[in-house]
Amino acid sequence: MVQAQPRIGPAITWPPLPDDFKLLDEPVENIQQPPLAAALTDALGAAHRIRPEMLIGSNFGLVAGVDNETVVKAPDWFYVPRANPAPETEVRRSYTPSLEGDSVAVVMEFLSADDNGELSIRALPPYGKLYFYEQILQVPVYVIYEPTGGRLEVRHLQGGRYELQPADAAGRFWVEPLGLFLGVWRGERLAQTLNWLRWWDADGNLLLWSAEQAEAERQRAEAEHQRAEAECQRAERLATLLRAQGLDPDQI
Secondary structure, eight states: OOOOOOOOOOEEEEEOOOOTTOOOOOOSOTTHHHHHHHHHHHHHHHHTTTTTTTTTEEEEEEEEEEEEEEEEEEESSEEEEEOOOOOSOOOOOBBBBBTTSOOOEEEEEESSSSSTTTTTTOOOOOOOOOOHIIIIISSEEEEEEEETTTEEEEEEETTTTEEEOOOOOOOEEEEEEGTTTEEEEEETOOOOEEEEEEEEEESBBBBBOOHHHHHHHHHHHHHHHHHHHHHHHHHHHHHHHHHHHOOOGGGO
């Protein structure tokens, strides 16, 4: 009798999303999730760190074929270093690694009150998110964030498994694919006070949001204007003093 061989793992392929595949159109679980994702992308754009070949998105389908079944997960935020351009006549509605460009380098999931499988290693349909990102897509960096309490966990793929990474002395985590630190910053953006996820560069400088950059530029312009006004007033006082002494300031 021939014994069955043990199963090594699922057969993984990289098919395009079928035209008739129905993507889930469900509301987000938490009102904080869209602004958190938008703020991460905004800071990268304001720092001129987004290039045309990159693909950055949120709640957007990442596709893989697992044992001849199309599986789609839509993380709250993700980053691909290089994606093939989509045809001008088409709107990209999903992304299949290998088929359409580089592998996904970073995924983030923002926790809500409900358990949506962010830490699930379920290896059968419906696949757990951690299992899908770790074993199927093999994403190098997996970030899980609970915004209410500001709890941040960063996992790096090491030896085919995710390992929790320790934070540095400032409570931040190095995200190698982006060459940036990721950490928590509590403050206000667009009239919302939250525990925001934010980027810092290798030297510890905070990457500003576009609105912060605009405000910093306004303050610089105002300070320059005030310096110019002060210099003009100083020159006028000097001219007045010279005229009082019978001297022509234009001849000095």
